[in-house]
Amino acid sequence: MDFSPSGWAAEFDPSESTGQVVWRPVERWSADGDALVADERRGCLLEARALKGFKRLVSVGKxxxxxxxxxxxxxxxxxxxxxxxxxxxxxxxxxxxxxxxxxxxxxxxxxxxxxxxxxxxxxxxxxx
Incomplete structure (x- = not known):
C-alpha cells in the first residue's frame, strides 16, 4: 500500500488463501488516538490493533x-x-x-x- 487518507497503513499477518501480507489503510484516528480501519463486513470503523493478525502501523504517502x-x-x-x-x-x-x-x-x-x-x-x- 502506497497511499492512505491518513498517511498510515495497518499491516496484518499474511492471508491464509494467498500467503501475501494484508494491508489496510488507516482511515482516521479515534478520539483516544487509535488507528481506525474499515471493517467491510460490519460496515464500520474498528481499531486496527483489536483485529486478528494486526502486526504494526507503517507510514505511507498521504x-x-x-x-x-x-x-x-x-x-x-x-x-x-x-x-x-x-x-x-x-x-x-x-x-x-x-x-x-x-x-x-x-x-x-x-x-x-x-x-x-x-x-x-x-x-x-x-x-x-
Missing part, C-alpha cells in the same frame, strides 16, 4: 490532491523490467499529489478505478 493531466502526457511501462521489448505506452489521466508535494502519474485504465503506478518500471513521456 494524498492531498489530484490534478488532471494535460493531453499528450504518457507513461511508458514494462511488463518485464529486464526485457525492453515488453514496453508499451498509456496516456496519463491524472497526477496524485502527496503531503510532501511529490506527484505520481496515474495512467488511464480500462476500468473506472485509477491508481498510481509505483512498483512497476515506468518512464514519463512528455508531449511532443
Amino acid at each position: 494524498v492531498v490532491g489530484a490534478v488532471p493531466a494535460a493531453p499528450g502526457w504518457k507513461l511508458k511501462l514494462w511488463d518485464d523490467d529486464k526485457d525492453d521489448a515488453t514496453a508499451y505506452e498509456v496516456p496519463i489521466a491524472a497526477w496524485i499529489v502527496d503531503a510532501g508535494g511529490a506527484m505520481s502519474p496515474v495512467p488511464a485504465g480500462s476500468d473506472s478505478y485509477l491508481e498510481p503506478v509505483l512498483r512497476q518500471r515506468s518512464e514519463i513521456v512528455a508531449p511532443e
Whole structure:
C-alpha cells in the first residue's frame, strides 16, 4: 500500500488463501488516538490493533490532491523490467499529489478505478 487518507497503513499477518501480507489503510484516528480501519463486513470503523493478525502501523504517502493531466502526457511501462521489448505506452489521466508535494502519474485504465503506478518500471513521456 502506497497511499492512505491518513498517511498510515495497518499491516496484518499474511492471508491464509494467498500467503501475501494484508494491508489496510488507516482511515482516521479515534478520539483516544487509535488507528481506525474499515471493517467491510460490519460496515464500520474498528481499531486496527483489536483485529486478528494486526502486526504494526507503517507510514505511507498521504494524498492531498489530484490534478488532471494535460493531453499528450504518457507513461511508458514494462511488463518485464529486464526485457525492453515488453514496453508499451498509456496516456496519463491524472497526477496524485502527496503531503510532501511529490506527484505520481496515474495512467488511464480500462476500468473506472485509477491508481498510481509505483512498483512497476515506468518512464514519463512528455508531449511532443
